[in-house]
Amino acid sequence: xxxxxxxxxxxxxxxxxxxxxxxxxxxxxxxxxxxxxxxxxxxxxxxxxxxxxxxxxxxxxxxxxxxxxxxxxxxxxxxxxxxxxxxxxxxxxxxxxxxxxxxxxxxxxxxxxxxxxxxxxxxxxxxxxxxxxxxxxxxxxxxxxxxxxxxxxxxxxxxxxxxxxxxxxxxxxxxxxxxxxxxxxxxxxxxxxxxxxxxxxxxxxxxxxxxxxxxxxxxxxxxxxxxxxxxxxxxxxxxxxxxxxxxxxxxxxxxxxxxxxxxxxxxxxxxxxxxxxxxxxxxxxxxxxxxxxxxxxxxxxxxxxxxxxxxxxxxxxxxxxxxxxxxxxxxxxxxxxxxxxxx
Numbered sequence: 001x002x003x004x005x006x007x008x009x010x011x012x013x014x015x016x017x018x019x020x021x022x023x024x025x026x027x028x029x030x031x032x033x034x035x036x037x038x039x040x041x042x043x044x045x046x047x048x049x050x051x052x053x054x055x056x057x058x059x060x061x062x063x064x065x066x067x068x069x070x071x072x073x074x075x076x077x078x079x080x081x082x083x084x085x086x087x088x089x090x091x092x093x094x095x096x097x098x099x100x101x102x103x104x105x106x107x108x109x110x111x112x113x114x115x116x117x118x119x120x121x122x123x124x125x126x127x128x129x130x131x132x133x134x135x136x137x138x139x140x141x142x143x144x145x146x147x148x149x150x151x152x153x154x155x156x157x158x159x160x161x162x163x164x165x166x167x168x169x170x171x172x173x174x175x176x177x178x179x180x181x182x183x184x185x186x187x188x189x190x191x192x193x194x195x196x197x198x199x200x201x202x203x204x205x206x207x208x209x210x211x212x213x214x215x216x217x218x219x220x221x222x223x224x225x226x227x228x229x230x231x232x233x234x235x236x237x238x239x240x241x242x243x244x245x246x247x248x249x250x251x252x253x254x255x256x257x258x259x260x261x262x263x264x265x266x267x268x269x270x271x272x273x274x275x276x277x278x279x280x281x282x283x284x285x286x287x288x289x290x291x292x293x294x295x296x297x298x299x300x301x302x303x304x305x306x307x308x309x310x311x312x313x314x315x316x317x318x319x320x321x322x323x324x325x326x327x328x329x330x331x332x333x334x335x336x337x338x339x340x341x342x343x
Contacts, residue, residue, distance in 0.1 A: 025067075296311075
């Protein structure tokens, strides 16, 4: 049965109204976007940027839908088709509003987290996004004449069964929320677990915590393991830390030489802290060698490796230039017998 009537000229006016609606939407969106950009540049407030991003394509879509709604009065269609299109347009408006609110909620969560130096908030943004989408779907069902009361009742009754079935998943979810809220571990921190795994925390999501090792391998650890594990966080309470560089040399070594080499390295190699100068700490004296540690301060845990490598290279070079016997170990000691021959 054909529900569409009229000639092509009868559809001309509705088509013009729809196109005019989309045109107005594009125009309004550009005006709003330009105004918000000027406000952002003048006030330096990121909250306006969140609104600008959240409104992307929203005014155009809303104006287009309103254009279609206005054109319905001029469309040569049956009443039942008019009612169906009208309901579809209302559903589309609810969907667009849901998308906009979802963008705003996730954007402001990220803004608040960045302002208060919160760790990764991907877990909270996902929860907010899912919550808004579910509410939008429930509103659409209610508007469509589908009672949501049985759905809510079924969800309440089945909630216990779902909780039991997803016990591990929920445990990781709440463990992840605890990790983020406590701020004891944050993305970017260098951590070492009691299992021996160590690396830089990249993300904390609803199930796992991702750690990148120094070999660039990704360690995927359940949030429950992280929350119950003994963790050494090398970024807390501050990134700067003191590193001990063990050294065993002949007793003739001059203290000033080692100190000067350490100072030069801290100035030249990125990651060194020059404010706190290097220091020496005597450990023991064995077989003519003095064993001591050279303590230097670095900006973060990973900065120590390049500095440690350069320190030992320059120490070796300085020994050769000054004809100082190099580091000696028990396996490298040569003994001579009474005849002058090496044993």
